[in-house]
Amino acid sequence: MPDFDVIIVGAGPAGLTLATELSLAGARPLVLEKHLVPRETQKASGIGGRILDVLRYRGLLERFEAASSDPNIAPRFPFGTLQLDFTQLADPPMRAMPIPQHVIERLLGERAHELGTEIRRGHEVLGVTQNAAEVTAEVRGPEGTYQIRAGYLVGCDGGRSRIRELAGIPFPGTTYPEVNRLGQVRLGDAVTVLDNGDIDVPGLGRVATGFTRNDRGVFAFAIDPESGTTSLMATENETTEYDDEEPLTLAELSASVRRVLGVDLPMTDPKRLSRFTFKDRQAERYRDGRILLAGDAAHLLPATGTALNVGMLDSVNLGWKLAAAVRGRAPEGLVDSYHNERHMAAGRARLQTRAQVALRRGRDDADEALRQVVQELLLDEPALRRMGGLVGHSDIRYPMPGVEHPLAGTFAPDLALHTEAGATSVAELMHNARPVFLELADRPELRVIAQEWSDVVEIHSGKAEDQPADALLIRPDGHLAWAAAIGEPADTAADTLRAALTHWFGSPAGV
Ligand SMILES: Cc1cc2nc3c(=O)[nH]c(=O)nc-3n(C[C@H](O)[C@H](O)[C@H](O)COP(=O)(O)OP(=O)(O)OC[C@H]3O[C@@H](n4cnc5c(N)ncnc54)[C@H](O)[C@@H]3O)c2cc1C
Structure with a gap:
């Protein structure tokens, strides 16, 4: 054991x-x-x-x-x-x-x-x-x-x-060769922070919040208005030597920023300094x-x-x-x-x-x-x-063989639901990470099939204003394993539902 x-x-x-x-x-x-x-x-x-x-x-x-x-x-x-x-x-x-x-x-x-x-x-x-x-x-x-x-x-x-x-x-x-150096700092008094979050740097002028690219590399920054700290990152086009075993210091970060911007950017109070390279x-x-x-x-x-x-x-x-x-x-x-x-x-x-x-x-x-x-x-x-x-990785659609509904494989929409127990939503039904069979129209012939798996699948009935289907089978990860089109004939819907339940949750208990 x-x-x-x-x-x-x-x-x-x-x-x-x-x-x-x-x-x-x-x-x-x-x-x-x-x-x-x-x-x-x-x-x-x-x-x-x-x-x-x-x-x-x-x-x-x-x-x-x-x-x-x-x-x-x-x-x-x-x-x-x-x-x-x-x-x-x-x-x-x-x-x-x-x-x-x-x-x-x-x-x-x-x-x-x-x-x-x-x-x-x-x-x-x-x-x-x-x-x-x-x-x-x-x-x-x-x-x-x-x-x-x-x-x-x-x-x-x-x-x-x-x-x-x-x-x-x-x-x-x-692994890409450029080293990205980043951290949180406080900008020195010589730097003026403008109303929209851009900065005015002595000897250089205005630098926009976000990314600035030039022929030496990329400089990026954002100021947190609450704490006044600045998160910044410098990436040089030319590979620079560094010792991966040694932590990044403020001096190394400032030097890298200077090489990209071409001027000094005064900074103090370093926090969370680190380097990374991009890998694919x-x-x-x-x-x-x-x-x-x-x-x-x-x-x-x-x-x-x-x-x-x-x-x-x-x-x-x-x-x-x-x-x-x-x-x-x-x-x-x-x-x-x-x-x-x-x-x-x-x-x-x-x-x-x-x-x-x-x-x-x-x-x-x-x-x-x-x-x-x-x-x-x-x-x-x-x-x-x-x-x-x-x-946002939200266009991911997993293949659901044999299920033709356009929503099959997508992440279940968060429908507002009216059930016998009151108002709820798809999101609330998923809190326990259990599979959910959701009947959105009166389809007792489908519900009765889902009930054979009731030891693993939760069964709910409800009405949704924008009803996308007559019934849905939602996997614990929120993706739709099956859906019955509105008015889909009972025989095809029943066959595909049984196949989907068996495919994802095995045979019904006791079979
Ligand atoms: C500077 C930087 C900025 C980033 N910015 C972003 C961003 O803006 N957005 C974003 O989505 N991602 C960002 N990432 C990437 C993000 O941090 C990672 O994708 C994330 O940490 C990966 O999480 P993970 O749980 O897979 O691995 P990790 O967070 O690396 O966790 C692995 C854990 O395993 C532990 N471990 C390793 N080996 C063993 C072992 N043998 N035994 C026991 N424990 C072990 C480690 O100590 C660690 O705690 C950034 C990364 C870096 C470095």
Whole structure:
């Protein structure tokens, strides 16, 4: 008998999201994190796109909003030194939330604790072996080395994943040579901050908030009006020498900014200084037997603003599937569908982040022309909406063979519902991360089929004002496994519903 259902290696956003999803689904995960205390190094400064919908569907969005300086904004989203300006749209295709990554991790960790998940900090996984029945991890903890067994082990251990290496999973791709140096500082008194957040720099003049590109590199900054601190980043076209083992200092950051801007930018009070290079890599497969990968361990994307969303969504996709597997209720192919769906989804994230590489790195006149043309196109609302779906990772549609409804495979719309129990919504029905059969028109012949799976599927009936279908089958990750078109004949709807329930949730109990 294994000690735990699933060992999660790494308490970053992907690992902690997976821990909450597994616990919600009734599995017993153990999180092993090598660092004794959570670190506050500068990483993501916010999240946006589809994961915000998932947090709402889990009833967690409010606590994230409470910790954010500006919740639920329609953002100006960087796109390879251009900007996707969603602020003008009444109904923006993507929203974002400024919130530092270490706060995201704290909130997810608190949620995991509430759900009873054990998180062992200061425990580093050194080795992994597996057989047909279980996985064994060798762990170095504060009191020495020990072994622990589980049904599955998931490497959520970041871009340099040891688990990926131990499982022998190739990680092909490209590492770009430019070094990005960033941190939070206070600008010196000689710098004037203008009303719109631009700055006036002695010897240079006005520098616009956001990205500034010149023939030496890219400088980006944003001032937080509340704290008065400035987040800034410098990226030089020419590769500069640095020692990866040594932390970034204020002197190194200032020197890099000086080389890009051509003048001194006075700055003090450094916080969260760090360097990074962009990488464009993806694990060839996300599964090797009982070992799986999620988050940065599975993919590294060559632009900011996307990785957290994609990595946390990996975990939302994987959690319910692994929970079914450890309960012995996973139909054939369910765990493998994780690789199929999320490898494809990260491919789409690579598509848009690679396009950003071209826009960011291109230095000749033709590249400049490309930037101008793209920026012009992005003034058109349909193009901007399409880009919102792409960068927000909300245009992901998983294949649902045999289901022809246009919504099949998409994320379920958050319908306002009137039920016998009162007003509710699709988002509220998803708080427990259970599959939901939702009858939106009187279709007793379909409800009776869903009831055969009532030990795993929640069954609800309600009326929606904008009724998109007669009935929906929503997977725990919010994606629609099946939908009956309005007025769809009973025989075809019943056949496809039964097939979808069997495909995702196995045979009915007792069969
Ligand atoms: C400077 C910077 C800015 C960024 N900005 C953005 C942004 O704006 N938007 C965005 O979406 N993303 C951004 N990212 C990327 C984002 O930070 C990562 O995508 C995210 O951290 C990945 O989460 P993860 O959980 O997959 O891995 P990580 O956050 O890397 O977590 C992995 C965890 O595993 C632990 N670990 C590793 N090996 C072991 C082991 N053997 N045993 C036990 N524990 C182990 C590590 O200590 C770590 O806690 C940025 C990254 C950087 C560096």
